[in-house]
Amino acid sequence: MAAIITTETEAIAVRSVIPAAGKGRATRLIRRFTAPIVVVVICLVVFTWISITPLDSIEQRTLNPAYIIARVREHLVLSVTAAALVSVLAIPAGIIVYRSSSRVFHAIIFGLANIGQATPAVGVVILLAIVWQTGFTTALVALVAYSFLPVLRNTLTGLEQVDASVRESARGMGMTPNQVLRRIELPLASPVILAGLRTSLVFAVGVATIATFINAGGLGDMIINGLKLQRFPVLLVGAVLVACIAVLIDWVASLVEDAVKPRGL
Amino acid sequence: MTEFSFDSLIVFLNRRWDDIFALVAEHIAVVAISLVIALVVGVGIGLLVWDKPISRSIAITSAGVAITIPSLALLAILSPVLGLGWGPTVVALVFYSLLPIVRNTVVGLREVPSHIIESASGMGMTPARVLLQTQLPIAWPIILTGVRVAAQLTIGIAAIAAYVAGPGLGSYIFKGLSSLGSKNALNFALTGTVAVVLLALLVDGLFVLITRYTTSRGLRA
Numbered sequence: 001m002a003a004i005i006t007t008e009t010e011a012i013a014v015r016s017v018i019p020a021a022g023k024g025r026a027t028r029l030i031r032r033f034t035a036p037i038v039v040v041v042i043c044l045v046v047f048t049w050i051s052i053t054p055l056d057s058i059e060q061r062t063l064n065p066a067y068i069i070a071r072v073r074e075h076l077v078l079s080v081t082a083a084a085l086v087s088v089l090a091i092p093a094g095i096i097v098y099r100s101s102s103r104v105f106h107a108i109i110f111g112l113a114n115i116g117q118a119t120p121a122v123g124v125v126i127l128l129a130i131v132w133q134t135g136f137t138t139a140l141v142a143l144v145a146y147s148f149l150p151v152l153r154n155t156l157t158g159l160e161q162v163d164a165s166v167r168e169s170a171r172g173m174g175m176t177p178n179q180v181l182r183r184i185e186l187p188l189a190s191p192v193i194l195a196g197l198r199t200s201l202v203f204a205v206g207v208a209t210i211a212t213f214i215n216a217g218g219l220g221d222m223i224i225n226g227l228k229l230q231r232f233p234v235l236l237v238g239a240v241l242v243a244c245i246a247v248l249i250d251w252v253a254s255l256v257e258d259a260v261k262p263r264g265l
Numbered sequence: 266m267t268e269f270s271f272d273s274l275i276v277f278l279n280r281r282w283d284d285i286f287a288l289v290a291e292h293i294a295v296v297a298i299s300l301v302i303a304l305v306v307g308v309g310i311g312l313l314v315w316d317k318p319i320s321r322s323i324a325i326t327s328a329g330v331a332i333t334i335p336s337l338a339l340l341a342i343l344s345p346v347l348g349l350g351w352g353p354t355v356v357a358l359v360f361y362s363l364l365p366i367v368r369n370t371v372v373g374l375r376e377v378p379s380h381i382i383e384s385a386s387g388m389g390m391t392p393a394r395v396l397l398q399t400q401l402p403i404a405w406p407i408i409l410t411g412v413r414v415a416a417q418l419t420i421g422i423a424a425i426a427a428y429v430a431g432p433g434l435g436s437y438i439f440k441g442l443s444s445l446g447s448k449n450a451l452n453f454a455l456t457g458t459v460a461v462v463l464l465a466l467l468v469d470g471l472f473v474l475i476t477r478y479t480t481s482r483g484l485r486a
Binding site: 034038114117119121123124129130202207214227238240250 | 465
Protein backbone atom coordinates (compact mmCIF):
# COMPACT_ATOMS: atom_id res chain seq x y z
CA MET A 1 0.00 0.00 0.00
CA ALA A 2 1.20 3.48 -0.81
CA ALA A 3 2.78 5.60 1.88
CA ILE A 4 1.10 8.54 3.52
CA ILE A 5 2.07 12.06 2.62
CA THR A 6 4.29 13.68 5.22
CA THR A 7 6.03 16.53 3.40
CA GLU A 8 5.14 18.89 0.63
CA THR A 9 7.61 17.32 -1.76
CA GLU A 10 5.91 14.02 -1.15
CA ALA A 11 2.51 15.61 -1.72
CA ILE A 12 3.54 16.09 -5.31
CA ALA A 13 5.83 13.09 -5.67
CA VAL A 14 3.45 10.36 -4.46
CA ARG A 15 1.06 10.93 -7.30
CA SER A 16 3.06 8.47 -9.36
CA VAL A 17 2.31 5.59 -7.01
CA ILE A 18 -1.47 5.89 -6.93
CA PRO A 19 -2.93 2.40 -6.51
CA ALA A 20 -4.27 1.14 -9.82
CA ALA A 21 -8.01 0.83 -10.23
CA GLY A 22 -7.80 -2.30 -12.33
CA LYS A 23 -5.13 -4.75 -13.30
CA GLY A 24 -6.05 -5.18 -16.97
CA ARG A 25 -3.85 -3.91 -19.77
CA ALA A 26 -6.67 -1.74 -21.10
CA THR A 27 -7.20 -0.03 -17.75
CA ARG A 28 -3.49 0.64 -17.48
CA LEU A 29 -3.41 2.19 -20.94
CA ILE A 30 -6.42 4.38 -20.14
CA ARG A 31 -4.79 5.54 -16.91
CA ARG A 32 -1.53 6.23 -18.67
CA PHE A 33 -3.07 8.38 -21.38
CA THR A 34 -5.80 10.18 -19.44
CA ALA A 35 -3.65 13.23 -18.71
CA PRO A 36 -2.54 14.00 -22.32
CA ILE A 37 -6.03 13.32 -23.70
CA VAL A 38 -7.68 15.67 -21.19
CA VAL A 39 -5.04 18.32 -21.93
CA VAL A 40 -5.61 18.08 -25.70
CA VAL A 41 -9.40 18.27 -25.27
CA ILE A 42 -9.17 21.33 -23.01
CA CYS A 43 -6.76 23.07 -25.42
CA LEU A 44 -9.10 22.37 -28.35
CA VAL A 45 -12.11 23.73 -26.43
CA VAL A 46 -10.24 26.93 -25.53
CA PHE A 47 -8.89 27.29 -29.09
CA THR A 48 -12.37 26.92 -30.59
CA TRP A 49 -13.83 29.38 -28.10
CA ILE A 50 -11.14 31.97 -28.88
CA SER A 51 -11.52 31.54 -32.65
CA ILE A 52 -15.28 32.21 -32.56
CA THR A 53 -15.00 35.12 -30.10
CA PRO A 54 -14.54 38.54 -31.69
CA LEU A 55 -11.26 39.96 -30.32
CA ASP A 56 -10.52 43.65 -29.82
CA SER A 57 -7.16 45.14 -30.79
CA ILE A 58 -5.59 44.60 -27.35
CA GLU A 59 -6.54 40.95 -27.37
CA GLN A 60 -5.32 40.47 -30.93
CA ARG A 61 -1.91 41.77 -29.95
CA THR A 62 -1.55 38.92 -27.46
CA LEU A 63 -3.66 36.11 -28.84
CA ASN A 64 -1.65 35.36 -31.96
CA PRO A 65 0.61 32.37 -32.60
CA ALA A 66 3.87 34.33 -32.65
CA TYR A 67 3.33 35.92 -29.23
CA ILE A 68 2.05 32.74 -27.61
CA ILE A 69 4.87 30.56 -28.98
CA ALA A 70 7.46 33.08 -27.76
CA ARG A 71 5.96 33.01 -24.24
CA VAL A 72 5.72 29.21 -24.19
CA ARG A 73 9.35 28.97 -25.27
CA GLU A 74 10.49 31.37 -22.54
CA HIS A 75 8.51 29.41 -19.99
CA LEU A 76 9.91 26.04 -21.05
CA VAL A 77 13.49 27.29 -21.30
CA LEU A 78 13.31 28.79 -17.81
CA SER A 79 11.76 25.77 -16.10
CA VAL A 80 13.73 23.05 -17.92
CA THR A 81 17.07 24.85 -17.49
CA ALA A 82 16.35 25.30 -13.80
CA ALA A 83 15.46 21.62 -13.33
CA ALA A 84 18.55 20.53 -15.29
CA LEU A 85 20.85 22.78 -13.23
CA VAL A 86 19.27 21.50 -10.02
CA SER A 87 19.86 17.87 -11.00
CA VAL A 88 23.49 18.58 -11.91
CA LEU A 89 24.12 20.46 -8.65
CA ALA A 90 21.89 18.88 -6.03
CA ILE A 91 22.34 15.17 -6.72
CA PRO A 92 26.18 15.24 -6.46
CA ALA A 93 25.82 17.47 -3.39
CA GLY A 94 23.46 14.87 -1.89
CA ILE A 95 25.98 12.11 -2.58
CA ILE A 96 28.77 14.14 -0.94
CA VAL A 97 26.65 14.81 2.13
CA TYR A 98 25.77 11.12 2.29
CA ARG A 99 29.44 10.12 2.03
CA SER A 100 30.40 12.49 4.83
CA SER A 101 28.21 10.25 7.03
CA SER A 102 28.17 12.79 9.84
CA ARG A 103 24.82 12.61 11.66
CA VAL A 104 24.97 16.29 12.66
CA PHE A 105 25.59 17.39 9.08
CA HIS A 106 22.64 15.29 7.85
CA ALA A 107 20.38 16.77 10.53
CA ILE A 108 21.44 20.29 9.56
CA ILE A 109 20.64 19.57 5.89
CA PHE A 110 17.19 18.20 6.76
CA GLY A 111 16.52 21.18 9.02
CA LEU A 112 17.56 23.64 6.32
CA ALA A 113 15.43 21.80 3.77
CA ASN A 114 12.40 22.16 6.06
CA ILE A 115 12.96 25.89 6.44
CA GLY A 116 13.50 26.17 2.68
CA GLN A 117 10.20 24.44 2.08
CA ALA A 118 8.42 26.86 4.40
CA THR A 119 9.76 29.80 2.36
CA PRO A 120 7.24 31.16 -0.17
CA ALA A 121 8.61 30.98 -3.72
CA VAL A 122 7.25 34.40 -4.54
CA GLY A 123 9.27 35.85 -1.64
CA VAL A 124 12.51 34.28 -2.88
CA VAL A 125 11.97 35.54 -6.43
CA ILE A 126 11.08 39.08 -5.39
CA LEU A 127 13.80 39.38 -2.72
CA LEU A 128 16.42 38.32 -5.22
CA ALA A 129 15.08 40.85 -7.74
CA ILE A 130 15.32 43.62 -5.13
CA VAL A 131 18.85 42.90 -3.94
CA TRP A 132 20.24 41.99 -7.34
CA GLN A 133 18.44 42.75 -10.62
CA THR A 134 15.30 41.85 -12.49
CA GLY A 135 15.16 39.52 -15.47
CA PHE A 136 15.70 35.98 -16.66
CA THR A 137 18.98 35.22 -14.84
CA THR A 138 17.54 36.25 -11.49
CA ALA A 139 14.48 34.06 -12.04
CA LEU A 140 16.75 31.14 -12.97
CA VAL A 141 18.93 31.59 -9.87
CA ALA A 142 15.84 31.88 -7.65
CA LEU A 143 14.36 28.72 -9.13
CA VAL A 144 17.57 26.73 -8.70
CA ALA A 145 18.06 27.99 -5.14
CA TYR A 146 14.48 27.10 -4.34
CA SER A 147 14.58 23.50 -5.66
CA PHE A 148 18.14 22.73 -4.54
CA LEU A 149 17.38 21.61 -0.99
CA PRO A 150 14.33 19.41 -1.73
CA VAL A 151 16.25 17.49 -4.40
CA LEU A 152 19.31 17.21 -2.15
CA ARG A 153 17.10 15.93 0.65
CA ASN A 154 15.45 13.35 -1.59
CA THR A 155 18.88 12.14 -2.76
CA LEU A 156 19.97 11.78 0.85
CA THR A 157 16.74 10.05 1.88
CA GLY A 158 16.98 7.67 -1.06
CA LEU A 159 20.57 6.71 -0.28
CA GLU A 160 19.93 6.37 3.45
CA GLN A 161 16.97 4.05 3.01
CA VAL A 162 19.09 1.44 1.18
CA ASP A 163 19.04 -1.68 3.30
CA ALA A 164 22.23 -2.01 5.36
CA SER A 165 22.38 -5.75 4.69
CA VAL A 166 22.34 -5.13 0.92
CA ARG A 167 25.22 -2.72 1.34
CA GLU A 168 27.14 -5.24 3.45
CA SER A 169 26.59 -8.01 0.91
CA ALA A 170 28.01 -5.78 -1.79
CA ARG A 171 31.04 -5.00 0.36
CA GLY A 172 31.36 -8.71 1.16
CA MET A 173 31.45 -9.48 -2.56
CA GLY A 174 34.57 -7.34 -2.75
CA MET A 175 33.13 -4.13 -4.18
CA THR A 176 34.94 -0.90 -3.44
CA PRO A 177 32.91 1.90 -1.81
CA ASN A 178 32.68 3.61 -5.19
CA GLN A 179 31.35 0.46 -6.83
CA VAL A 180 28.82 0.04 -4.03
CA LEU A 181 27.66 3.59 -4.65
CA ARG A 182 27.42 3.31 -8.41
CA ARG A 183 26.10 -0.22 -8.77
CA ILE A 184 24.04 -0.77 -5.61
CA GLU A 185 23.14 2.40 -3.73
CA LEU A 186 22.37 4.78 -6.59
CA PRO A 187 20.18 2.33 -8.54
CA LEU A 188 18.27 1.43 -5.37
CA ALA A 189 17.85 5.10 -4.48
CA SER A 190 16.93 6.14 -8.01
CA PRO A 191 13.11 6.02 -7.59
CA VAL A 192 13.26 8.47 -4.68
CA ILE A 193 15.81 10.72 -6.41
CA LEU A 194 13.79 10.77 -9.64
CA ALA A 195 10.58 11.54 -7.75
CA GLY A 196 12.36 14.53 -6.22
CA LEU A 197 13.54 15.73 -9.63
CA ARG A 198 10.09 15.35 -11.12
CA THR A 199 8.62 17.39 -8.29
CA SER A 200 11.20 20.10 -8.79
CA LEU A 201 10.40 20.20 -12.52
CA VAL A 202 6.66 20.62 -11.90
CA PHE A 203 7.46 23.20 -9.26
CA ALA A 204 9.72 25.05 -11.68
CA VAL A 205 6.83 25.37 -14.16
CA GLY A 206 4.70 26.90 -11.40
CA VAL A 207 7.35 29.26 -10.13
CA ALA A 208 8.27 30.28 -13.69
CA THR A 209 4.76 31.74 -13.86
CA ILE A 210 5.70 34.10 -11.04
CA ALA A 211 8.83 35.10 -12.99
CA THR A 212 6.67 37.57 -14.88
CA PHE A 213 6.68 39.81 -11.78
CA ILE A 214 10.42 40.37 -12.19
CA ASN A 215 10.27 40.78 -15.95
CA ALA A 216 11.56 37.33 -16.87
CA GLY A 217 8.85 36.57 -19.43
CA GLY A 218 6.96 33.31 -19.69
CA LEU A 219 3.25 32.63 -19.71
CA GLY A 220 2.80 34.60 -16.51
CA ASP A 221 2.97 37.66 -18.80
CA MET A 222 -0.31 36.68 -20.44
CA ILE A 223 -2.01 36.02 -17.09
CA ILE A 224 -0.89 39.34 -15.65
CA ASN A 225 -1.77 41.28 -18.83
CA GLY A 226 -5.19 39.68 -18.87
CA LEU A 227 -5.79 40.56 -15.24
CA LYS A 228 -4.53 44.13 -15.50
CA LEU A 229 -6.30 45.00 -18.75
CA GLN A 230 -9.40 43.03 -17.78
CA ARG A 231 -9.21 40.91 -20.91
CA PHE A 232 -10.59 37.56 -19.84
CA PRO A 233 -9.65 35.65 -23.06
CA VAL A 234 -5.97 36.63 -22.65
CA LEU A 235 -5.93 35.61 -19.01
CA LEU A 236 -7.71 32.35 -19.72
CA VAL A 237 -5.42 31.30 -22.56
CA GLY A 238 -2.33 32.06 -20.46
CA ALA A 239 -3.63 30.22 -17.41
CA VAL A 240 -4.89 27.20 -19.34
CA LEU A 241 -1.65 26.91 -21.30
CA VAL A 242 0.52 27.02 -18.20
CA ALA A 243 -1.68 24.47 -16.44
CA CYS A 244 -1.52 22.19 -19.51
CA ILE A 245 2.27 22.53 -19.68
CA ALA A 246 2.57 21.61 -16.00
CA VAL A 247 0.38 18.53 -16.39
CA LEU A 248 2.13 17.43 -19.61
CA ILE A 249 5.63 17.91 -18.21
CA ASP A 250 4.64 15.90 -15.17
CA TRP A 251 3.29 13.20 -17.48
CA VAL A 252 6.48 13.07 -19.57
CA ALA A 253 8.52 12.94 -16.38
CA SER A 254 6.45 9.99 -15.15
CA LEU A 255 7.20 8.14 -18.43
CA VAL A 256 10.91 8.87 -18.03
CA GLU A 257 10.73 7.74 -14.41
CA ASP A 258 9.26 4.40 -15.46
CA ALA A 259 11.77 3.95 -18.27
CA VAL A 260 14.83 4.73 -16.15
CA LYS A 261 13.81 2.70 -13.11
CA PRO A 262 16.05 -0.39 -12.71
CA ARG A 263 14.16 -3.39 -14.07
CA GLY A 264 14.57 -5.44 -10.93
CA LEU A 265 12.60 -2.93 -8.88
CA MET B 266 19.68 47.11 -6.28
CA THR B 267 19.11 47.82 -2.60
CA GLU B 268 21.64 47.52 0.19
CA PHE B 269 20.50 45.83 3.35
CA SER B 270 20.70 47.97 6.45
CA PHE B 271 19.81 46.53 9.82
CA ASP B 272 19.07 49.93 11.36
CA SER B 273 16.56 50.83 8.70
CA LEU B 274 14.87 47.45 9.16
CA ILE B 275 14.50 48.10 12.90
CA VAL B 276 13.00 51.53 12.23
CA PHE B 277 10.72 49.97 9.63
CA LEU B 278 9.51 47.26 12.02
CA ASN B 279 9.05 49.78 14.82
CA ARG B 280 6.81 51.97 12.71
CA ARG B 281 4.69 49.22 11.28
CA TRP B 282 4.45 46.45 13.82
CA ASP B 283 0.67 46.92 14.24
CA ASP B 284 0.21 46.69 10.49
CA ILE B 285 2.39 43.57 10.37
CA PHE B 286 0.42 41.90 13.15
CA ALA B 287 -2.85 42.66 11.35
CA LEU B 288 -1.44 40.97 8.22
CA VAL B 289 -0.24 37.97 10.23
CA ALA B 290 -3.73 37.65 11.72
CA GLU B 291 -5.28 37.82 8.24
CA HIS B 292 -2.84 35.23 6.96
CA ILE B 293 -3.67 32.86 9.81
CA ALA B 294 -7.40 33.48 9.37
CA VAL B 295 -7.48 32.74 5.65
CA VAL B 296 -5.36 29.60 6.04
CA ALA B 297 -7.43 28.38 9.00
CA ILE B 298 -10.76 28.94 7.23
CA SER B 299 -9.51 27.15 4.12
CA LEU B 300 -8.11 24.23 6.11
CA VAL B 301 -11.38 23.73 8.02
CA ILE B 302 -13.34 23.70 4.76
CA ALA B 303 -10.77 21.41 3.12
CA LEU B 304 -10.82 19.08 6.14
CA VAL B 305 -14.61 18.70 5.98
CA VAL B 306 -14.68 18.29 2.19
CA GLY B 307 -11.54 16.14 2.01
CA VAL B 308 -12.48 13.73 4.81
CA GLY B 309 -16.00 13.61 3.34
CA ILE B 310 -14.64 12.60 -0.06
CA GLY B 311 -12.27 10.14 1.61
CA LEU B 312 -15.12 8.49 3.57
CA LEU B 313 -17.16 8.18 0.37
CA VAL B 314 -14.48 6.67 -1.85
CA TRP B 315 -12.05 4.76 0.38
CA ASP B 316 -13.57 1.31 -0.27
CA LYS B 317 -14.50 1.80 -3.95
CA PRO B 318 -11.43 1.14 -6.16
CA ILE B 319 -12.59 3.10 -9.20
CA SER B 320 -13.91 6.24 -7.52
CA ARG B 321 -10.92 6.16 -5.17
CA SER B 322 -8.56 6.16 -8.11
CA ILE B 323 -10.49 8.95 -9.84
CA ALA B 324 -10.56 11.11 -6.70
CA ILE B 325 -6.85 10.76 -5.98
CA THR B 326 -5.77 11.11 -9.61
CA SER B 327 -7.78 14.30 -10.13
CA ALA B 328 -6.53 15.78 -6.86
CA GLY B 329 -3.03 14.89 -8.07
CA VAL B 330 -3.54 16.71 -11.37
CA ALA B 331 -5.08 19.65 -9.51
CA ILE B 332 -2.00 20.19 -7.38
CA THR B 333 0.18 20.43 -10.52
CA ILE B 334 -1.64 23.56 -11.71
CA PRO B 335 0.42 26.70 -10.98
CA SER B 336 -1.29 28.72 -8.26
CA LEU B 337 -1.10 32.04 -10.11
CA ALA B 338 -2.98 30.46 -13.05
CA LEU B 339 -5.74 29.16 -10.80
CA LEU B 340 -6.08 32.46 -8.91
CA ALA B 341 -6.27 34.33 -12.20
CA ILE B 342 -8.98 32.05 -13.61
CA LEU B 343 -10.99 32.35 -10.40
CA SER B 344 -10.80 36.12 -10.16
CA PRO B 345 -13.24 37.08 -12.97
CA VAL B 346 -15.81 34.72 -11.44
CA LEU B 347 -15.24 35.33 -7.73
CA GLY B 348 -13.84 38.84 -7.84
CA LEU B 349 -10.78 39.85 -5.87
CA GLY B 350 -9.82 39.33 -2.24
CA TRP B 351 -10.93 36.56 0.09
CA GLY B 352 -13.19 34.66 -2.34
CA PRO B 353 -10.66 33.37 -4.89
CA THR B 354 -8.02 32.97 -2.15
CA VAL B 355 -10.11 30.63 -0.01
CA VAL B 356 -11.28 28.60 -3.02
CA ALA B 357 -7.71 28.22 -4.31
CA LEU B 358 -6.34 27.24 -0.90
CA VAL B 359 -9.08 24.62 -0.41
CA PHE B 360 -8.34 23.33 -3.93
CA TYR B 361 -4.64 22.76 -3.17
CA SER B 362 -5.36 21.27 0.27
CA LEU B 363 -7.52 18.47 -1.07
CA LEU B 364 -4.80 16.12 -2.37
CA PRO B 365 -2.92 15.57 0.91
CA ILE B 366 -6.13 15.38 2.95
CA VAL B 367 -8.12 13.08 0.65
CA ARG B 368 -5.15 10.85 0.03
CA ASN B 369 -4.16 10.48 3.65
CA THR B 370 -7.80 9.86 4.65
CA VAL B 371 -8.06 7.05 2.10
CA VAL B 372 -4.72 5.51 3.07
CA GLY B 373 -5.48 5.91 6.78
CA LEU B 374 -8.89 4.25 6.55
CA ARG B 375 -7.52 1.42 4.42
CA GLU B 376 -4.59 0.69 6.68
CA VAL B 377 -6.72 -0.11 9.72
CA PRO B 378 -5.90 -3.79 10.37
CA SER B 379 -8.74 -6.07 9.27
CA HIS B 380 -8.87 -7.92 12.62
CA ILE B 381 -9.79 -4.64 14.34
CA ILE B 382 -12.62 -4.07 11.88
CA GLU B 383 -13.77 -7.66 12.40
CA SER B 384 -13.73 -7.25 16.18
CA ALA B 385 -15.77 -4.08 15.87
CA SER B 386 -18.41 -5.75 13.70
CA GLY B 387 -18.29 -8.78 15.99
CA MET B 388 -19.33 -6.50 18.85
CA GLY B 389 -22.45 -5.70 16.83
CA MET B 390 -21.42 -2.37 15.30
CA THR B 391 -23.05 -1.43 12.02
CA PRO B 392 -20.68 -0.70 9.08
CA ALA B 393 -21.31 3.04 9.49
CA ARG B 394 -20.41 2.89 13.19
CA VAL B 395 -17.31 0.81 12.44
CA LEU B 396 -16.25 3.48 9.97
CA LEU B 397 -16.94 6.49 12.19
CA GLN B 398 -16.11 5.10 15.63
CA THR B 399 -13.31 2.63 14.90
CA GLN B 400 -11.62 3.38 11.58
CA LEU B 401 -11.80 7.16 11.65
CA PRO B 402 -10.21 7.55 15.13
CA ILE B 403 -7.43 5.12 14.18
CA ALA B 404 -6.83 6.96 10.89
CA TRP B 405 -7.02 10.41 12.51
CA PRO B 406 -3.27 10.97 13.12
CA ILE B 407 -2.60 10.13 9.46
CA ILE B 408 -5.38 12.49 8.32
CA LEU B 409 -3.91 15.23 10.49
CA THR B 410 -0.53 14.69 8.85
CA GLY B 411 -2.28 15.44 5.56
CA VAL B 412 -3.77 18.60 7.04
CA ARG B 413 -0.32 19.64 8.26
CA VAL B 414 1.12 19.28 4.76
CA ALA B 415 -1.86 21.21 3.40
CA ALA B 416 -1.16 23.95 5.95
CA GLN B 417 2.45 24.27 4.79
CA LEU B 418 1.35 24.40 1.15
CA THR B 419 -1.41 26.94 1.72
CA ILE B 420 0.66 29.30 3.87
CA GLY B 421 3.00 29.67 0.88
CA ILE B 422 0.25 29.91 -1.73
CA ALA B 423 -1.62 32.53 0.31
CA ALA B 424 1.41 34.78 -0.23
CA ILE B 425 0.85 34.64 -4.00
CA ALA B 426 -2.87 35.29 -3.52
CA ALA B 427 -1.97 38.84 -2.50
CA TYR B 428 -1.66 39.51 -6.23
CA VAL B 429 -5.43 39.15 -6.58
CA ALA B 430 -5.83 41.37 -3.49
CA GLY B 431 -5.97 38.36 -1.19
CA PRO B 432 -5.42 38.86 2.54
CA GLY B 433 -2.18 38.31 4.43
CA LEU B 434 1.56 38.85 4.34
CA GLY B 435 1.91 38.48 0.58
CA SER B 436 0.84 42.11 0.23
CA TYR B 437 4.13 43.17 1.90
CA ILE B 438 6.12 41.03 -0.53
CA PHE B 439 4.37 42.63 -3.50
CA LYS B 440 4.69 46.08 -1.95
CA GLY B 441 8.43 45.45 -1.88
CA LEU B 442 8.37 44.65 -5.58
CA SER B 443 6.25 47.65 -6.53
CA SER B 444 8.49 50.01 -4.59
CA LEU B 445 11.60 48.53 -6.21
CA GLY B 446 14.46 51.02 -5.96
CA SER B 447 13.03 52.85 -2.98
CA LYS B 448 14.49 52.76 0.51
CA ASN B 449 11.93 50.40 1.98
CA ALA B 450 11.61 47.90 -0.89
CA LEU B 451 13.88 45.35 0.73
CA ASN B 452 12.35 45.88 4.19
CA PHE B 453 8.85 45.22 2.85
CA ALA B 454 9.77 42.05 0.93
CA LEU B 455 12.05 40.73 3.67
CA THR B 456 9.48 41.30 6.43
CA GLY B 457 6.77 39.60 4.38
CA THR B 458 8.90 36.60 3.43
CA VAL B 459 10.47 36.02 6.86
CA ALA B 460 7.09 36.39 8.56
CA VAL B 461 5.63 33.73 6.24
CA VAL B 462 8.53 31.37 7.03
CA LEU B 463 8.16 31.90 10.78
CA LEU B 464 4.41 31.42 10.54
CA ALA B 465 4.86 28.17 8.61
CA LEU B 466 7.34 26.81 11.17
CA LEU B 467 5.09 27.88 14.06
CA VAL B 468 2.04 26.22 12.53
CA ASP B 469 4.08 23.07 11.94
CA GLY B 470 4.90 22.98 15.64
CA LEU B 471 1.28 23.69 16.52
CA PHE B 472 0.22 20.59 14.60
CA VAL B 473 2.33 18.41 16.87
CA LEU B 474 0.20 19.67 19.76
CA ILE B 475 -3.08 19.35 17.83
CA THR B 476 -2.23 15.77 16.88
CA ARG B 477 -1.41 14.96 20.48
CA TYR B 478 -4.63 16.35 21.93
CA THR B 479 -7.10 15.22 19.29
CA THR B 480 -5.87 11.64 18.99
CA SER B 481 -8.08 9.13 20.76
CA ARG B 482 -6.69 8.63 24.27
CA GLY B 483 -6.17 4.91 23.86
CA LEU B 484 -3.96 5.48 20.82
CA ARG B 485 -1.61 8.08 22.31
CA ALA B 486 1.94 6.93 22.61
